[in-house]
Amino acid sequence: MDKAEILAALRAPEGEALFAQARAVRAETKGDGVFFRGLIELSSVCDRDCLYCGMRRSNAAAHRYAMRDDEVVACARLARELGFGTVVLQAGECPALWTRRRVAELVRRVRGETGQHVTLSLGERTEADTAAWREAGAARYLLRFETTDRALFARIHPGAPVGGEHPRLAQLRRMKAQGYAIGGGMMLGLPGQTLESVADDLLTLRELNADMVGLGPYLAHPGTPLGRDKTPSGVPVDVDFTCRCYALARLLLPHANIPSTTALSTLDPANGRLRGLSSGANVFMPNLTPAAYRADYQIYPGKICVVAPQADAIDALRADLATLGLRQVTG
DSSP, X not given: OOHHHHHHHHHSSOOHHHHHXXXXXXXXXXXXXXXXXXXXXXXXXXXXXXXXXXXXXTOTTOOOOBOOHHHXXXXXXXXXXXTOXXXXXXXXXXXXXXXXXXXXXXXXXXXXXXXXXXXXXXXXXXXXXXXXXXXXXXXXXXXXXXXSOHHHHHHHSTTOOSSSSOHHHHHHHHHHHTTOEEEEOXXXXXXXXXXXXXXXXXXXXXXXXXXXXXXEEOOOOTTSTGGGOOOOOSSOOSHHHHHHHHHHHHHHSTTOBOBOOHHHHHHOTTTHHHHHHTTTOOEEOOBOSOHHHXXXXXXXXXXXXXXXXXXXXXXXXXXXXXXXXXXXXXX
């Protein structure tokens, strides 16, 4: 697909034909399996001041926490008991807290004590950091580039350069060379965003040959500058548009792993995650973060998530899969 074809699909009056095509491609490349990967939100401490995020450094009202390493490993054991094959270790950007050595040791512990594969999502980090974590056994890294529109990226990330290579795309390319399976993606509906830039984002994912795609609707946090910004977006913040982007990502990257995201379920608690699967996604990420911390990982308010360790919640997910002719697989 070229940019004109992507724009035509985004603007079409209905998307069902696109969704059906994406389901057919997923069935051909992924079969009927859906990966369950346990999300562990390590910390809400963040050095960055991104204008959209409730965990931004300047938000004095945010409640901060940081998990202990033993707690993280316990969550990884739970993932094994629930039949997951991978945990995703995610945190606000704080290199002083999640140092190169500490993360490397944590990866070794999770791998050695639980057998879980480890995906990291720790933001922008140095080449030496990511090399050490790859050597320790981390196999995948998720880093949303959020938008390829450099002016918009610089606007929502204070201090980000306007010129030169996009810092997150540069890191993703570097990490692919280090042997990581890389995941990129964007937010949909940012103030000032255009359909043309979303099409560029999707084509960039193909150019990266991304192994994972993380995309979802922008949900405003009222306690942030962007949450108070009334600048209109040229991109809808709704389930249908998000699903169209899932479907296009599946067509552009047939073999990629694409999560049906928490933000989509927040927009549509009853059907969001299934609509994501019906448009080409093939990953669920149940939240394993201990209940004492979970509410404080607040990029946006009102986050809806499937919560472990309630076994009935995981069983309900499996039942939902069955209604679509899909099943849980480990990996």
